[in-house]
Amino acid sequence: MGFVFRLQSVLNIKKQIEDGLKNDLGKAIIEYENQKEIYNKIEEEKKNYVDSVKTKSQEGISVGDLQKYGNYIGFLNNKAKEQMVNVKNAQDNVDRYREKLIKASQERKIMDKLREKKYTEYIKGQFKKEQQISEEISNYKYVENLG
Structure with a gap:
């Protein structure tokens, strides 16, 4: 019978969790990049718009139009502030998934190391059994040759 790691199902689950978190992290990074792009736009x-208003004001502009332009710039400032909150939330989400992934990866690596240790013990045990069998065969042949 070959090597059987008793905790293989646990190791498999750890790998699935890690893979899922890699996927979630990837989605969170894409969302963060999208939110940053919206902010940059x-x-x-x-x-x-500010450049356009400067150009128009040099050409001469009514106070009423200037006020409308000022209101729209204020609107864009508020929109930028709100979007910055979205960017920050998306960054926090990325950080959360990154931390979860690091933890899951560490847990999986611990299980991998335990599996490797158990496999090494198994190989040593198999080698020891083979040596015993070889010795028994040698002893049998020796006794047979004596007889």
Whole structure:
């Protein structure tokens, strides 16, 4: 009979958990990148709009229009602040999954090391049995040759 690791099912579960967390971490990173991209687009829109207002104000602009532009820039500032909260939440989510993955990976590595240790013990035991059998055969042949 070959080597059987009694805790193989536990090791398999640890690997599945680790793989699932790798997948979850990947999704969290994608979400974080998406949230950052949204934030960058808002900031870019705000910059372009401010530049446009500066150009128009040099050409001459009514106070009413200037107020409308100011309100829209304020709106974009608030939108950017809200989006920054989304970016921060997404980053926190990435950090949480990363920590869970590190822990799961450590637990799986411990199980792998235990499996390796048990396998090494098994191999040593098999080698010892083979040596005993070889000695018995040698002793049998020796006794047979005497007789």
